[in-house]
Amino acid sequence: MPRINSPAELEEFRRSILSKRSDDRPCITLCSGSACHATGSEKVAGAIVAELENHGLTGQVDFRRTGCHGFCEQGPIVVIYPEGICYLKVKPEDICEIVSHTFKEKKLVERLLYVDPTNGEKSSFEHDIPFYKNQQRLILGLNRKIDPKSLEDFLAVGGYKALTKALFEMSPEEVIGEVKAAKLRGRGGAGFPSGMKWEFARKAPGDQKYVVVNCDEGDPGAYMDRSLMEGNPFTVLEGLMIGAYAIGATEGYIYVRQEYPLAVDNLSVAMKEAERRGLLGKNIMGSGFDFTVKVHRGAGAFICGEETSLLASLEGKPGEPKSRPPFPANKGLWGKPTNINNVETWANIPVIINEGAEFFSSVGTESSKGTKIFSLVGKVNNTGLVEVPMGIPLRDIIYKIGGGVPKGKKFKAVQTGGPSGGCIPEAYLDVKVDFDELMKMGAMMGSGGMIVMDEDTCLVDIARYFLEFLSDESCGKCVPCREGIRQMLKVMTDITQGKGKEGDIELLENMAMATQGAALCALGKTAPNPVLSTLKYFREEYEAHIKEKRCPALSCKELIAFHIDPEKCKGCGSCLRKCPANAIEGGKKTIHVIDQEKCTKCGTCIEACPAAFQAIGKLSGVPVPAPVPQEKRALA
Amino acid sequence: MDITRIDQIIDDHNAEQSSLIQILLDIQAEHHWLPKQALDRVAEKLDVPMNRIQHITTFYKAFSQVPKGRHQIHVCMGTACHVRGAQRVLDTISEATGIKAGETDAELKFSLETVNCLGCCALGPVMVVDGEYHGNVAPAQAADVLKNYE
Numbered sequence: 001m002p003r004i005n006s007p008a009e010l011e012e013f014r015r016s017i018l019s020k021r022s023d024d025r026p027c028i029t030l031c032s033g034s035a036c037h038a039t040g041s042e043k044v045a046g047a048i049v050a051e052l053e054n055h056g057l058t059g060q061v062d063f064r065r066t067g068c069h070g071f072c073e074q075g076p077i078v079v080i081y082p083e084g085i086c087y088l089k090v091k092p093e094d095i096c097e098i099v100s101h102t103f104k105e106k107k108l109v110e111r112l113l114y115v116d117p118t119n120g121e122k123s124s125f126e127h128d129i130p131f132y133k134n135q136q137r138l139i140l141g142l143n144r145k146i147d148p149k150s151l152e153d154f155l156a157v158g159g160y161k162a163l164t165k166a167l168f169e170m171s172p173e174e175v176i177g178e179v180k181a182a183k184l185r186g187r188g189g190a191g192f193p194s195g196m197k198w199e200f201a202r203k204a205p206g207d208q209k210y211v212v213v214n215c216d217e218g219d220p221g222a223y224m225d226r227s228l229m230e231g232n233p234f235t236v237l238e239g240l241m242i243g244a245y246a247i248g249a250t251e252g253y254i255y256v257r258q259e260y261p262l263a264v265d266n267l268s269v270a271m272k273e274a275e276r277r278g279l280l281g282k283n284i285m286g287s288g289f290d291f292t293v294k295v296h297r298g299a300g301a302f303i304c305g306e307e308t309s310l311l312a313s314l315e316g317k318p319g320e321p322k323s324r325p326p327f328p329a330n331k332g333l334w335g336k337p338t339n340i341n342n343v344e345t346w347a348n349i350p351v352i353i354n355e356g357a358e359f360f361s362s363v364g365t366e367s368s369k370g371t372k373i374f375s376l377v378g379k380v381n382n383t384g385l386v387e388v389p390m391g392i393p394l395r396d397i398i399y400k401i402g403g404g405v406p407k408g409k410k411f412k413a414v415q416t417g418g419p420s421g422g423c424i425p426e427a428y429l430d431v432k433v434d435f436d437e438l439m440k441m442g443a444m445m446g447s448g449g450m451i452v453m454d455e456d457t458c459l460v461d462i463a464r465y466f467l468e469f470l471s472d473e474s475c476g477k478c479v480p481c482r483e484g485i486r487q488m489l490k491v492m493t494d495i496t497q498g499k500g501k502e503g504d505i506e507l508l509e510n511m512a513m514a515t516q517g518a519a520l521c522a523l524g525k526t527a528p529n530p531v532l533s534t535l536k537y538f539r540e541e542y543e544a545h546i547k548e549k550r551c552p553a554l555s556c557k558e559l560i561a562f563h564i565d566p567e568k569c570k571g572c573g574s575c576l577r578k579c580p581a582n583a584i585e586g587g588k589k590t591i592h593v594i595d596q597e598k599c600t601k602c603g604t605c606i607e608a609c610p611a612a613f614q615a616i617g618k619l620s621g622v623p624v625p626a627p628v629p630q631e632k633r634a635l636a
Numbered sequence: 637m638d639i640t641r642i643d644q645i646i647d648d649h650n651a652e653q654s655s656l657i658q659i660l661l662d663i664q665a666e667h668h669w670l671p672k673q674a675l676d677r678v679a680e681k682l683d684v685p686m687n688r689i690q691h692i693t694t695f696y697k698a699f700s701q702v703p704k705g706r707h708q709i710h711v712c713m714g715t716a717c718h719v720r721g722a723q724r725v726l727d728t729i730s731e732a733t734g735i736k737a738g739e740t741d742a743e744l745k746f747s748l749e750t751v752n753c754l755g756c757c758a759l760g761p762v763m764v765v766d767g768e769y770h771g772n773v774a775p776a777q778a779a780d781v782l783k784n785y786e
Contacts (some may be wrong), residue, residue: 034754034755034756034769035756035758035759035771037769038756038759038762038769038770038771039759039771072756072757072758072759073758073759217753217755218752218753219753220713220714220715220716220718220752220753220757221714221715221716221753221757222753222755222757223753223755223756223757226755258661258698259751259753259754259755260755296657296658297657297658297661298696299657299660299661299692299696299697299698299699300696300697300698300699301695301696301697302752313657314654315654316652316653316654316655316656316657316692317688317692318691318692318695318696319695319696375716375757375758377715377716377757377758377760378715378716378719378720378760379719379720383716383757383758383759384758415715418715449715449716449757451715451716451719453719457719462715462718462719465715465718466715469713469752472752473752475695578776580728580731580775580776580779600727600731602724602727602728602775603721603724603775604775604776607774
């Protein structure tokens with residue numbers, strides 16, 4: 001394994017890798033991201049190796065385990081090149097057929113192809129699937145082409161070209177100029193111009209400077225940083241090194257949540273590979289630029305995604321925020337100038353350097369350039385990671401890419417920006433998604449979580465949920481956040497339990513203002529957003545909870561009751577057998593009755609009742625009808 | 637827990653004070669909890685006061701100072717799992733095991749924890765038992781999964 005000592009040697013090495021590869025060589029790739037891992041990609045991988053062996057194809061067909069493709073709902077995903085045939089929800093027992101059909105007989109395995117739920121059309125190829133077709137994957141696109149642990153794979157798709165260009169053809173100021181001209185804004189959520197931030201750190205006095213990757217993706221419902229880190233750690237490293245060169249830092253830290261073990265593993269392997277080749281460490285590619293990097297695992301604290309808390313945690317202290325200024329660019333890690341960016345921000349850097357600021361700023365809107373990765377989850381048909389140009393209407397994301405709301409339910413709202421964000425109702429679905437437009441809506445870009453909710457989701461409960469999350473995660477250093485969130489949570493919990501009273505809404509609004517204005521860091525300042533945005537767009541839901549003790553979405557446990565309609569019950573006993581609380585009375589050919597005292601409101605009975613009968617329903621805000629007397633329950 | 641193993645973990649991190657959290661994470665990963673003697677040893681070798689270690693172990697969620705069960709159940713309570721009914725999954729598991737989130741049963745069979753997001757949002761609701769992920773779990777299914785553990 002010789003060291004690479006110059007750009008010429010790097011290109012020589014790249015050529016030798018490419019000479020052994022060809023675009024027409026058959027290759028089977030399997031997504032091995034965390035979500036596909038959860039749906040069994042490990043066993044599928046074993047089956048692929050065994051079946052290629054069985055069919056005598058081991059030397060002729062390449063097998064590559066890649067990072068996350070993004071279409072997580074449909075995992076494990078197998079894509080066969082050169083054609084780009086895409087098989088979804090693949091099980092180990094399907095592999096024999098895939099190998100014999102696709103490679104030997106050149107036929108498709110029809111049942112594993114994507115079927116559009118709206119019109120029943122099948123798509124044979126990855127690029128035909130609507131979920132992929134409507135995206136622009138500048139950052140995530142490489143994930144499905146490379147094995148995250150293989151430097152050779154990364155070089156084959158043009159890896160380290162941007163670093164070479166920065167180190168050998170550009171001055172640090174030029175690199176910063178390019179990032180500024182590209183108008184890249186931080187992808188961690190607040191959208192601060194990255195080039196400006198770099199310039200502050202570059203100009204800050206001091207010899208020792210640091211660069212940091214923030215992969216403490218604590219926002220519930222967002223996981224793009226995880227997929228990037230797991231699927232393409234080399235790109236993040238490359239971006240980080242370009243940043244270090246521009247700022248004048250020789251040491252970097254990558255802060256990864258300990259909940260992401262696969263990201264830590266893949267990243268550690270990638271770092272070792274890069275070190276062995278001299279692409280990390282001393283005198284990189286003979287340029288005279290030294291750079292070392294350490295991985296630091298977070299220990300489970302949401303607040304550590306906030307930059308000053310993250311730095312405290314890196315120093316081995318509890319992650320409590322400090323007031324800014326001084327900003328980390330001047331006084332960061334151990335008091336030295338430090339530049340922190342989110343994973344996705346760093347991953348954008350090689351694209352900007354390779355393609356140029358002009359190309360980058362041609363994508364997106366006036367104020368927000370480039371693409372953004374969203375994690376589209378919740379009540380939507382195609383859940384997964386979606387990378388789209390800034391400025392795309394929300395409606396396109398949810399309907400064109402996401403395929404709309406499942407089971408014919410009605411769309412109610414979409415929540416963006418995690419616990420600091422807000423809910424956007426249907427009336428505003430044509431809003432163009434970028435940093436400023438979302439802010440105007442009372443939501444925010446945040447880390448890019450996009451949670452779709454349908455008619456069954458109670459928005460009062462969602463706002464309460466976020467407060468509960470934040471109350472749990474508030475570090476407790478400042479009173480407005482610690483007490484403000486807790487008191488708001490108390491009021492919200494009362495409302496969802498039917499103990500709400502007149503004046504609660506005004507009280508919530510007052511507390512929200514105080515918390516927003518007085519909290520020390522962004523966690524507290526943005527904590528009231530979910531409450532304020534649901535109050536703004538869904539005030540009537542709050543009022544129904546408070547005045548009528550009714551949950552319009554039929555979801556708040558304390559406000560609903562399950563009831564079997566005696567007119568519709570056929571006495572089949574399905575619900576009785578399934579009820580975990582033994583709360584249902586009845587026998588053969590008799591009307592079944594739910595004992596309201598015993599019922600835990602888990603909803604199992606509704607799912608158990610045959611679709612043809614639909615005898616069980618939920619009630620809210622009205623008294624439960626008295627059960628049919630014992631003697632009249634027999635069915636003819 | 638073997639003191640030489642603890643020393644080894646500390647040495648792997650060059651006994652640096654700034655690596656305190658990393659050292660505790662490694663001990664936690666191997667042992668599933670942080671016994672007092674282990675913390676004493678870390679305090680001694682790193683020359684940090686015990687109150688700082690206590691501050692760290694109580695501030696960060698990954699650490700436990702009580703013994704854990706043989707099997708760790710994690711139920712994801714992230715937003716995406718929440719809107720798809722994670723609470724019902726958690727309630728069913730609590731019924732089946734007789735323990736609430738954050739508790740361990742008397743036989744040390746199960747420890748039940750909630751996690752605020754595991755990053756498998758597309759598969760919600762998600763539960764993890766001993767590192768094995770189960771996606772799209774229905775409440776009744778969650779109880780069935782636990783029957784496979786001794």
